[in-house]
Amino acid sequence: MIGSRIVQLNIHLSKVQFNFYHQTSMASLLVPPTSIRGKNSLDYEAFNITLKNIPCVVLADQYLRQFINKLRPFFLKFRSFKSVQSLETIDGQYIVYLDPRKIKNVTDVLKKEILWNKLYKEVELKLSYINWQPHEVLNAILPEDIEVxxxxxxxxxxxxxxxxxxxxxxxxxxxxxxxxxxxxxxxxxxxxxxxxxxxxxxxxxxxxxxxxTMVSVKENGCIYHFDFSKVYWNPRLGTEHFALVNFMKKGDVLYDIFAGVGPFAVPSARKGIRVLANDLNPESYKWLVKNAQVNKVTDLLMAFNKDGREFLKVDVKKDIVERREKNDNGSEHIVMNLPALAVEFLDVFENWLSSEEIDKVCLNPPVVHVYCFIKASKSDDFYALAKLYIEKKLGYNLPSESLLNIHQVRNIASNKEMMRVSFLLTKNMLKEEPAMKKLKHVNDNDDDNFLGNNGEEQEQDKECI
Ligand SMILES: C[S@@+](CC[C@H](N)C(=O)[O-])C[C@H]1O[C@@H](n2cnc3c(N)ncnc32)[C@H](O)[C@@H]1O
Structure with missing residues (x-):
């Protein structure tokens, strides 16, 4: 039984003698028993074991204070187990459990300093299921050739x-x-x-x-409720959500084309950014609306439930054109986080606006933040490949004055990165000029070079995308 006080302590006085054999045999005992290997049900009792000859020192509290820092590197550590415990039987006395694998050194350290022979003991220690880390339990259970x-x-x-x-x-x-x-x-x-x-x-x-599967999570200071089995949510995107919201300023406008349950939209509205957020999944839309309410941003966040292409063509366009007519301040940000497919929506910007609208809109060009996956070997330049990929889909070379930023969002699998490319929607991109479109439709099959198979995660080792 293990706790802050020792219930049962079998102390055997021993001579301070350790040799290599002792250390290695003890080391093999400091893992759960392997009798359970290969079982596919959990036998909790099998994890009850008694370790014998565990080295320790018993110290009065004034010595404990004096030596604790010297002893600390040699502590015996288990989950839910205190390396230093007060003795139930003797007031003001403490037992410090030491790791037998490190004991050779501690002997050297303490022999000169305290009455080592009197204070050193070897004890029995009972461990149970609670004392093992998850990987230790699974290491003992799974066959040796199966990775934990x-x-x-x-x-x-x-x-x-x-x-x-x-x-x-x-x-x-x-x-x-x-x-x-x-x-x-x-x-x-x-x-x-x-x-x-x-x-x-x-x-x-x-x-x-x-x-x-109904969850409530907190990210970047906002609360989100949703059914995890029905919507997209990736806890590994929190930093990216923060970075993009941070990039935008109060008074800007966010058009979130693939908004999910709102991790860009809600904190943006919180910051004083007007938001038009859309998602095709009715379940995401339902929670997007709910999350706007829960986070008290309904006055700035308008939610839509339609295809992203339609949303861009109709609602985003209408809003931007109206803003120009009203001479509204602030920048517009079109965020497209659907990395496997977002690039396929970029053709919306062809013939999106009339010539007159293009002139007005491009007085203050909107910013597009498009996400994509890039698959390449480690030595390749993911930034250059991401730029090339977006240019190919836009049918236009991104000049340095249009390109704002290329950002490596996160690693998806070996040799596969999620990237964000941010650029200004300039006049020549919005105009259908055949000379500018020369990149388009050339080598369409090249997509596999950027995406891997279907642009989807094929490796099993990483999480959802
Ligand atoms: C990768 S998730 C991103 C969600 C959220 N922006 C985030 O960062 O967590 C992409 C979202 O796009 C939505 N979606 C997929 N196809 C769509 C389409 N054609 N139009 C609009 N939304 C779509 C999905 O339902 C999903 O919620």
């Missing part, structure tokens, strides 16, 4: 795993271990396929815990 899943995302109370095929026979035990071990988790899910649907959510299987 260590990366996962947490979305509210949900742990989201992306298990490999060979891990699937153990999916329930893996789910249970994460449910038991990660604080505040109530549900563990596994992604059952790659994201290849329109709404970018993924089918999921609940492995352990409550059958509840």
């Amino acid at each position: 899943p260590t990366s996962f995302s947490q979305v509210g109370h949900i742990i989201h795993l992306n298990l490999r095929n060979e891990q699937l026979p153990y999916k329930n035990v893996i789910g249970q271990v994460y449910l038991d071990k990660i604080p505040n988790v109530k549900t563990v899910v596994n992604k059952v396929n790659i994201i290849d649907n329109v709404y970018r959510n993924f089918a999921m299987e609940i492995l352990a815990g409550e059958q509840n």
